[in-house]
Amino acid sequence: xxxxAGKSKASVIIIGGGIQGCSTAYQxxxxxxxxxxxxxxxxxxxxxxxxxxxVRLLGRDIAEVPxxxxxxxxxxxxxxxxxxxxxxxxxxxxxIAADEADIQTLQKRQDVMHQQCYFHETMIDQQELxxxxxxVADYCVGGVVSETDGYAIPYKSTFAFRQAAARLGANFVExxxxxxLRRVGNSWLVETVAGRYEAEYLVNCAxxxxxxxxVMMGDNCPMTYSAPMLMIxxxxxxxxxxxxxxxxxxxxxxxxxxxxxxxxxxxxxxxDRANNKTRLDYAKLAAGASNAVDFFPIMRTATxxxxxxxxxxxxxxxxxxxxxxxxxxNAFHAFGFSAHGFQLGPVVGEVMADLITRTHSDxxxxxxxxxxxxxxxx
Amino acid sequence: MTxxxxxxxxxxGPAGMSAAITASNAGARVVVLDDKPQAGGQIYRHVTDSPxxxxxxxxxxxxxxxxxxxxxxxxxxxxxxxxxxxHVDESGEVLFSQAGASASLTAREVVVSVGAMERPFPIxxxxxxxxxxxxxxxxxxxxxGLVREDAVFVGSGPLLYLIVAQYLRLGVKVKALVDxxxxxxxxxxxxxxxxxxxxxxxxxxxxxxxxxxxQAGVPVYKYAEDLNIRGxxxxxxxxxxxxxxxxxxxxxxxxxxxxxxxxLNMTRAIGVEHSWNQQQLSWQPQTNDWGQTSVQxxxxxxxxxxxxGADAAQLSGQLVAWQQLxxxxxxSAADAANHSQPLQQKLxxxxxxxxxxxxxxxxxxxxxxxFRPETMVCRCEEQTxxxxxxxxxxxxxxxxxxxxxxxxxxxxxxxRQCGHIVSELLAEWQGCEVEEVGYYRLRSPMxxxxxxxxxxxxxxxxxxxTEVKL
Numbered sequence: 001x002x003x004x005a006g007k008s009k010a011s012v013i014i015i016g017g018g019i020q021g022c023s024t025a026y027q028x029x030x031x032x033x034x035x036x037x038x039x040x041x042x043x044x045x046x047x048x049x050x051x052x053x054x055v056r057l058l059g060r061d062i063a064e065v066p067x068x069x070x071x072x073x074x075x076x077x078x079x080x081x082x083x084x085x086x087x088x089x090x091x092x093x094x095x096i097a098a099d100e101a102d103i104q105t106l107q108k109r110q111d112v113m114h115q116q117c118y119f120h121e122t123m124i125d126q127q128e129l130x131x132x133x134x135x136v137a138d139y140c141v142g143g144v145v146s147e148t149d150g151y152a153i154p155y156k157s158t159f160a161f162r163q164a165a166a167r168l169g170a171n172f173v174e175x176x177x178x179x180x181l182r183r184v185g186n187s188w189l190v191e192t193v194a195g196r197y198e199a200e201y202l203v204n205c206a207x208x209x210x211x212x213x214x215v216m217m218g219d220n221c222p223m224t225y226s227a228p229m230l231m232i233x234x235x236x237x238x239x240x241x242x243x244x245x246x247x248x249x250x251x252x253x254x255x256x257x258x259x260x261x262x263x264x265x266x267x268x269x270x271x272d273r274a275n276n277k278t279r280l281d282y283a284k285l286a287a288g289a290s291n292a293v294d295f296f297p298i299m300r301t302a303t304x305x306x307x308x309x310x311x312x313x314x315x316x317x318x319x320x321x322x323x324x325x326x327x328x329x330n331a332f333h334a335f336g337f338s339a340h341g342f343q344l345g346p347v348v349g350e351v352m353a354d355l356i357t358r359t360h361s362d363x364x365x366x367x368x369x370x371x372x373x374x375x376x377x378x
Numbered sequence: 379m380t381x382x383x384x385x386x387x388x389x390x391g392p393a394g395m396s397a398a399i400t401a402s403n404a405g406a407r408v409v410v411l412d413d414k415p416q417a418g419g420q421i422y423r424h425v426t427d428s429p430x431x432x433x434x435x436x437x438x439x440x441x442x443x444x445x446x447x448x449x450x451x452x453x454x455x456x457x458x459x460x461x462x463x464x465h466v467d468e469s470g471e472v473l474f475s476q477a478g479a480s481a482s483l484t485a486r487e488v489v490v491s492v493g494a495m496e497r498p499f500p501i502x503x504x505x506x507x508x509x510x511x512x513x514x515x516x517x518x519x520x521x522x523g524l525v526r527e528d529a530v531f532v533g534s535g536p537l538l539y540l541i542v543a544q545y546l547r548l549g550v551k552v553k554a555l556v557d558x559x560x561x562x563x564x565x566x567x568x569x570x571x572x573x574x575x576x577x578x579x580x581x582x583x584x585x586x587x588x589x590x591x592x593q594a595g596v597p598v599y600k601y602a603e604d605l606n607i608r609g610x611x612x613x614x615x616x617x618x619x620x621x622x623x624x625x626x627x628x629x630x631x632x633x634x635x636x637x638x639x640x641x642l643n644m645t646r647a648i649g650v651e652h653s654w655n656q657q658q659l660s661w662q663p664q665t666n667d668w669g670q671t672s673v674q675x676x677x678x679x680x681x682x683x684x685x686x687g688a689d690a691a692q693l694s695g696q697l698v699a700w701q702q703l704x705x706x707x708x709x710s711a712a713d714a715a716n717h718s719q720p721l722q723q724k725l726x727x728x729x730x731x732x733x734x735x736x737x738x739x740x741x742x743x744x745x746x747x748x749f750r751p752e753t754m755v756c757r758c759e760e761q762t763x764x765x766x767x768x769x770x771x772x773x774x775x776x777x778x779x780x781x782x783x784x785x786x787x788x789x790x791x792x793x794r795q796c797g798h799i800v801s802e803l804l805a806e807w808q809g810c811e812v813e814e815v816g817y818y819r820l821r822s823p824m825x826x827x828x829x830x831x832x833x834x835x836x837x838x839x840x841x842x843x844t845e846v847k848l
Contacts (some may be wrong), residue, residue: 042776049782155782163773233829234790258785277649280822282465282473283837290833302829305790306821 007171010036012356013190013199015178015213018048019154019342020334021205022161023349026082029168031357036199037162037170038192040177041276044158046207047310048342052230052252052264053154054243055343058093058121058146059109061319063367064344065118071347072148078346084160087153089257094124094132095245096143096295102247106144120146135239135298143247151243151254154342161345178206181216183328201356202331208273208311210321210335218327219370221336222316227271227278227309228264228339229285233302235259240296251291261302263292266339269309278309314338322351322368332356333370383409384706385699386472386485387455388463388644391419392443392688393680394491395450396695404703408455409483411474413462413825418447419493420513421688426451429523435547436520437540439583439688446692464823466490466648470675473837475827480835487675487702490645491695494638494681497660498795499533499745500763503607504634505754512635516541525550529631530616532605534559535739538635539587546594554597554627556618558636560742561601567738573730580731599625603744607632636741640682643794646820648676654812657736658685659746660798661817667722668701669694677702685736690728697721747802755803756796758789766800770807777801777818790826793818 012028014021017039028035039045057065057072078086097103106123113121124132125142132145162172176192181202183189190197206213211223236259243254250265267284285307293300315321315336325331332355334348341348354361385401387394390412402408410417418425422443425433433441451457458476465473466488473482496511503509512531518524519541530553531542538555545552574581592598599620608615608626617626639660646652651664651672662684669677679698680691697718704714748755751764761784769783777793777800780786786800787793793800797818805812 042779044782155779159773159779159783234826279467280465282835286832286835289829293830293833300830303790303826304823304829304832305826306788306792307823308821 007036008195008197010034010171010197010199012036012201012203013038013188013197014203014205015190016205016207016210016335017043017162017172017174018046018205018207019044019158019161019345020337020348021203022158022165023345024203024205024334024352025170025172025349026161026165026168027349027353028356029165029170031353033353033357035165035170036197037165037172038176038178038190038197039172039174040209042174043162043172044155047312048158048207049155050230050308050310051154051339051342052254052262053087053151053342054252054254054340055088055152056093056146056149056243056340057343058144058149059095059245062112062116063319065116066363067344067347067351069120071344074346075152075343076148078157078160082160082164084156084163086157086160087151088157089150089152090148091150091242091254092132092145092147093149093243093245094129094143094145095247096129096136096140097247098140098249100141103142105247106142109144120148122146132242133240133244135296137295137297140295145242149243151256157342157345161349178213178216181213188330200330203352203356204331204333204335207335208271208313210313210333214333214370217325217331219325219333221321221370222373223321223336224314225271225273225311226314227269227311229267229269229280229288229307229309230262230264231285231288231304231307232263233261233299234305236261236302239298244295246291246295249291249295250288251295253292260305261299263288265291271309271311273311276311278311280307280309312337312339316373320344320368321370322348322365323370324355326369326371381483383407383456383483383485384708385409385487385489385702386411386470386483387489387491388466388472389419389491389493389680389682390414390417390450390457391491391493391680391691392421392446393493393682393691393695394419394489395446396692397489397491397679397699398455399450399453400696400699401703402453402455404699404708406703406706406708409458409485410455411458411461411463411472413460415460416447417450417457417459418443420517422447423517423520428520430548436544439540443688462825463644464825464827466644466676466824468648468673468676471837475825475831478828478831480827480831482837486706487677489677489679489695489698489702490648490682491679492641492644492682494685495641495794496635497637497639497741497746498799499634499636500748500753500755500799501605501607501745502750502753503609503613505757506607506609506613507611508609508613508630509607509632509634512538512541512633513638515633516544519544526631527551528553528629529633530554530556530627530629531633531635532556532558532602532616533635534741535635535637536584536587536735537638539584539591541633541635542596543587543590546591546596552594552596553629554599555591556599556602556605556616556620558602558605558742558745559600559739560603563738563740567734570730570734570737574734576727577731603742605745636745637739638681638685639798640684642682642797642817643792643820644824645671645678645682646817647822647824648673650676650678652817655684657733659740660685661801668718669698670701686725686728686732690725693721693725697725746799747806748799755799756786756789758791758795759785759787761786763803766803767807770804775804775808776816777804780804781818787818792820
């Protein structure tokens with residue numbers, strides 16, 4: 001399935017075979033563009049293959065809501081679109097309010113959302129919370145729900161984009177860590193550890209390594225990387241249909257159809273980017289476990305089967321970079337999704353394809369500019 | 379109990395016990411963690427407190443372990459029993475679960491001596507209730523004195539013959555021994571026989587077992603192939619051909635065995651480099667001559683670094699100890715070399731025997747790489763060969779990719795059972811070497827752990843955190 005040796009030219013080269021890269025490749029290939037994806041390891045090897053699979057519109061930063069909204073519509077029919085099983089299940093997402101202070105927070109958020117004419121987040125009271133989540137702890141007082149939300153299986157989703165792209169002619173070459181980017185005439189020359197490639201356009205979807213690629217393109221940005229941790233239990237009796245988050249506690253979990261329960265919540269382990277490795281912080285995982293049993297007493301008897309972390313890119317404002325390069329022609333960025341980019345995958349592909357083929361997007365992308373942290377030094 | 383040691387030994391089988399004895403006698407502060415209530419490992423399980431009236435029936439290879447266990451129990455190493463190690467860090471931190479609570483300790487050097495496990499035997503029906511490994515049948519015998527009447531034993535290798543003989547000596551009826559050792563293995567192994575003469579007693583013991591089984595009147599079917607366990611909800615019969623003749627034996631208990639392979643989950647999860655051993659057809663950690671792995675401070679001893687048997691495992695445990703004593707600066711490098719040299723030589727002398735045994739009992743391709751679509755590969759997640767093949771046809775090339783598409787290897791056993799099968803199947807389907815395919819990327823914890831226990835856990839180096847509400 002990989003591009004055969006010798007296929008070294010394309011109209012567009014995408015660096016990074018995560019969900020953003022694969023989705024972008026799919027959208028470009030769909031428009032008849034000759035596209036090549038260079039992946040340093042294997043497609044979906046890092047965050048795109050091992051994240052929590054949350055497909056979440058609830059609680060998004062206002063700047064992301066228009067993108068997230070369209071992406072959420074895409075998710076509802078993505079399996080048909082890609083002719084594949086992404087594992088997507090629409091299950092609703094509830095953020096639990098543990099006390100009155102949480103309710104106040106939700107109320108304020110609701111006011112802001114309504115002012116912007118966004119009505120997809122609905123507050124629920126204690127009784128409705130209990131109806132939707134019968135096993136929630138007694139002290140929880142209410143919450144907020146978004147009905148369209150749910151989860152998908154990250155590896156399968158990313159793989160589905162890849163396969164759909166490949167069917168439309170996109171090429172994927174794995175084991176291609178980019179070492180150098182150069183402009184020669186109207187072309188980008190890409191030198192990897194294993195080969196040389198040439199394209200008119202470049203797209204940087206390199207995830208936790210994207211700042212390095214950005215620098216080679218001529219753009220500096222204050223991206224950092226980290227290793228958010230997850231754990232999953234063995235199968236349990238069915239007890240929670242909605243995906244669950246919390247307003248002010250680091251908790252998120254979802255019970256899959258097979259009964260396993262995935263517990264996340266943003267606790268970070270140690271990221272060794274140079275060696276593609278992560279190490280877990282067991283004290284923080286213990287705190288996450290404690291939150292889970294605290295909110296859902298039924299989980300006291302749960303058994304942890306696996307704990308892991310993936311390498312993810314973060315921006316200082318926790319918003320992604322979805323942007324044309326400011327210093328180079330025909331170069332674009334989609335990275336820095338700060339642990340919530342999976343849901344945005346379908347729409348980001350469309351946006352990048354628009355930026356390349358139509359030179360603009362209908363979305364307001366000003367909040368996601370690569371140079372938004374540039375400041376004049378006085 | 380302190381929580382900081384020179385050496386932490388994980389697993390108290392022959393290798394682990396020897397390492398602990400050698401290192402603690404030389405003055406190192408040693409801790410040994412084992413998941414059983416008593417030391418001994420699989421081979422010497424319950425050798426000092428057997429539920430059986432007469433342990434001599436199990437054979438001298440078992441009873442001779444009593445001396446080692448006694449010496450280990452008397453040595454100065456600290457013993458933490460009934461402890462499940464669920465994480466070993468590169469830094470030497472060991473996290474373990476004991477009596478429902480997790481604790482941690484640190485060591486300057488770590489010996490992983492977790493031994494072997496039985497090679498999976500993926501034939502149609504191997505997932506049915508009533509089918510067990512012969513090793514499990516032996517565990518039941520050693521720890522609880524439990525046996526099954528009229529069982530059919532299937533497979534090949536010294537352990538299989540030994541267990542059948544042990545059953546017979548206890549007066550338990552055995553329905554049949556179905557021997558899958560292919561005829562060509564005898565020919566292929568014959569030229570290796572001279573190299574094994576140094577251990578003549580082992581060879582004659584093996585022949586003696588077979589004679590013992592035959593003389594007890596147990597039907598022995600040789601060169602068995604096309605094995606198929608039939609049954610709807612549980613095992614009902616085993617069908618096979620032997621010397622070209624079709625047989626079907628009704629049986630509710632079918633015990634499978636085709637040798638042992640290193641137990642890799644711990645070394646894999648630590649991140650040690652592994653390589654494919656073509657002689658033993660299994661993965662093993664890469665080590666130097668003393669057992670040191672690619673990860674600083676982590677060494678492997680015993681069958682966990684390639685199958686060598688109990689006697690050699692004992693030697694390898696001592697070797698690791700001498701090396702670590704030198705690494706710790708407790709003895710000089712010259713001393714370590716002096717102590718190691720005779721051990722290395724003795725270990726080498728086992729190689730000829732091992733080559734012969736490995737070749738003679740090499741399991742057939744058909745018994746390692748299921749070729750029928752309906753044969754189960756991953757029993758936890760109920761993934762058949764056909765389902766895996768479909769994912770391969772979709773583009774999955776590596777074990778982790780197959781896992782991502784099918785959940786194969788994601789169940790409670792963490793791929794212990796299907797790992798080798800998946801590596802070999804993927805290599806066969808791609809027409810490449812197993813080493814190019816690799817193995818699952820393994821995750822923590824190395825053992826299942828209760829969520830409440832994890833919630834209460836505080837690594838020792840952490841300052842106290844806020845009270846956990848439970």
